[in-house]
Amino acid sequence: MQNFDVAVVGGGAAGLTCALELKRGNSNISVVVIDSCDRLGKKLAATGNGQGNVSNINLSVRNYHGGGAQLAFNVIGGDYKLPERLFNCLFTADGEGRMYPSGRQASALVDSLMRELSMLGARFIYPATVTEISRFNGAFVLTLSTGCPICAGAVVLACGGKAQRQFGTNGGSYVLAQKLGHTLTPLVPSLVQLRTDTSHIKTLKGIRADCKVRAFSGDRLCGSARGDVIFTDYGVSGNAVFKISSAVAGLDDCSLAIEFLPDVSKEEVERDVRAKLALGYPNSELLSGTLHNQLGRAVIKRAGGDPDKIASTLKNFVLPVTGTLGFDYAQVTRGGIDCADVGEDMQSKLVKNLYLVGEYLDVDGDCGGYNLLWAFASGVRAAKSMLSGGKS
Ligand SMILES: Cc1cc2nc3c(=O)[nH]c(=O)nc-3n(C[C@H](O)[C@H](O)[C@H](O)COP(=O)(O)OP(=O)(O)OC[C@H]3O[C@@H](n4cnc5c(N)ncnc54)[C@H](O)[C@@H]3O)c2cc1C
Structure with missing residues (x-):
């Protein structure tokens, strides 16, 4: 020996x-x-x-x-x-x-x-x-x-x-x-892609956006991160999601609140939408040029036609978390x-x-x-x- x-x-x-x-x-x-x-x-x-x-x-x-x-x-x-x-x-x-x-x-x-x-x-x-x-x-x-x-x-x-x-x-x-x-x-897997309810993001597969993401367990804020969010067929990926996944690792009843256009205020978005409405833009185009077209349409579909609701949905796009991709995709345990x-x-x-x-x-x-x-x-x-x- x-x-x-x-x-x-x-x-x-x-x-x-x-x-x-x-x-x-x-x-x-x-x-x-x-x-x-x-x-x-x-x-x-x-x-x-x-x-x-x-x-x-x-x-x-x-x-x-x-x-x-x-x-x-x-x-x-x-x-x-x-x-x-x-x-x-x-x-x-x-x-x-x-x-x-x-x-x-x-x-x-x-x-x-x-x-x-x-x-x-x-x-x-x-x-x-x-x-x-x-x-x-x-x-x-x-x-x-x-x-x-x-x-x-x-x-x-x-x-x-x-x-x-x-x-x-x-x-x-x-x-x-x-x-x-x-x-x-x-x-528990951590620094990992998150599975979410996909009903509002089905059309967004492959789209990447710079966002601020806040994670909640019930009503409790458990973390926030800024960076890329990439929409996928199972939920979300990207460096902001990796960062936030650490905050939700092992917790129940979690949701993500995605804020698009983190450097633009809700009021500015609302003004932009009202201006487009006044110019006769169709509903589906009310965020055209301001947000990626597909993201804009997903926000509008969720919010309806009201400018205030569109702006608040864009600033607070909530996705319930249903799980993670698991250990084989996680960076850390x-x-x-x-x-x-x-x-x-x-x-x-x-x-x-x-x-x-x-x-x-x-x-x-x-x-x-x-x-x-x-x-x-x-x-x-x-x-x-x-x-x-x-x-x-
Ligand atoms: C894709 C990926 C990217 C990452 N990027 C970063 C990054 O950029 N920055 C960062 O800080 N962290 C990053 N991490 C996390 C980081 O790599 C790990 O936390 C770190 O490597 C842990 O080091 P360790 O030596 O403890 O374990 P490991 O590096 O995992 O090494 C453990 C080793 O033990 C060996 N082993 C296990 N059991 C046995 C056994 N019974 N007998 C013999 N050998 C055994 C394994 O083969 C393995 O080589 C990343 C992780 C992944 C998966």
């Missing part, structure tokens, strides 16, 4: 940065990264539409959700520039504070990690799934799908969540922590291994030398680089803690 000081289960954003920080801190530590996929960092390479939105300069505890939101904020410690120290390249931020590698290529980040990890002598086993972890004489024995078990002094569970199984994350690995005594909180049993050193409070990091835990971030930042920061924190003998 092969022996390692540290076995990292999951070669994604959190696992690879943990391994890198360990090897940078002490190249004599033997580290193995095991991953189910045919490539390491497969999801990382696909992030941000292949451009890798790795962090955000606007950082607040409100950007994180789940039982571990405060833990995540504390572990990140305001260090939104962490990717600059992890990857050997330059980064730039866009107008919304989203940080990207300036080459805008997420796969280059994986290349950078792999290059340095290989140089520092880290070992990799993939594709191989860790199916069981047991304790033996104070160490861990990991059973692998390859049939060759390994032994390690410390284990890092960096298995990700349940979002998008094609990246090796089908949720089947929570059981590894559960069998070691940890608890799993309920799982809400819920995970309960953070109550994990310290800020990322070590299990239940099992010594067991570390849990990244999306595997009950932490999820908003759209905009917050999830990768958490994955990197928690991976680095676990490594620092191991390097300092579990005292970090």
Whole structure:
């Protein structure tokens, strides 16, 4: 049986940065990264539409959700520039504070990690799934799908969540922590397209508009976002919807209030409609030129011919939410291994030398680089803690 000081289960954003920080801190530590996929960092390479939105300069505890939101904020410690120290390249931020590698290529980040990890002598086993972890004489024995078990002094569970199984994350690995005594909180897809009542949007498939979207659970406002809304045959997609999906994840009785033309007042819209009425425009053309024709007709069909009603419907186009497209379309999982049993050193409070990091835990971030930042920061924190003998 092969022996390692540290076995990292999951070669994604959190696992690879943990391994890198360990090897940078002490190249004599033997580290193995095991991953189910045919490539390491497969999801990382696909992030941000292949451009890798790795962090955000606007950082607040409100950007994180789940039982571990405060833990995540504390572990990140305001260090939104962490990717600059992890990857050997330059980064730039866009107008919304989203940080990207300036080459805008997420796969280059994986290349950078792999290059340095290989140089520092880290070992990799993939594709191989860790199916069981047991304790033996104070160490861990990991059973692998390859049939060759390994032994390690410390284990890092960096298995990700349940979002998008094609990246090796089908949720089947929570059981590894559960069998070691940890608890799993309920799982819900987040940063995902929303299914809605489609009766008022049947003619809008494929149309995209810049909108402000507010989400309600019953009468309670639970979030708002500005950005693209794309109408589809199942409901709505687009970056505003992704952002707002985090606010409705797991809630019942939700609806979206879509505000078209967010930079134009209701009064201006009403005046425009009255002017067109005075010029003898047919009813269906009362928003012509002001709003995309198909959107305009959908608003008018819903509102009737009254200018005040047309303007208020345009400003408050309500769609009841009926669900989401599910984990296979979600960018992130809400819920995970309960953070109550994990310290800020990322070590299990239940099992010594067991570390849990990244999306595997009950932490999820908003759209905009917050999830990768958490994955990197928690991976680095676990490594620092191991390097300092579990005292970090
Ligand atoms: C399409 C897409 C785009 C995204 N874009 C962004 C973005 O731009 N910015 C952002 O901040 N976030 C983004 N995210 C979210 C972000 O990618 C994740 O939150 C982040 O990758 C989580 O890192 P992780 O290391 O915890 O898990 P992952 O990156 O998911 O890695 C987990 C790894 O563990 C492996 N694994 C699981 N179980 C086992 C096992 N038993 N044995 C061996 N290996 C195992 C898996 O194969 C996987 O490679 C995006 C997500 C998706 C799906």
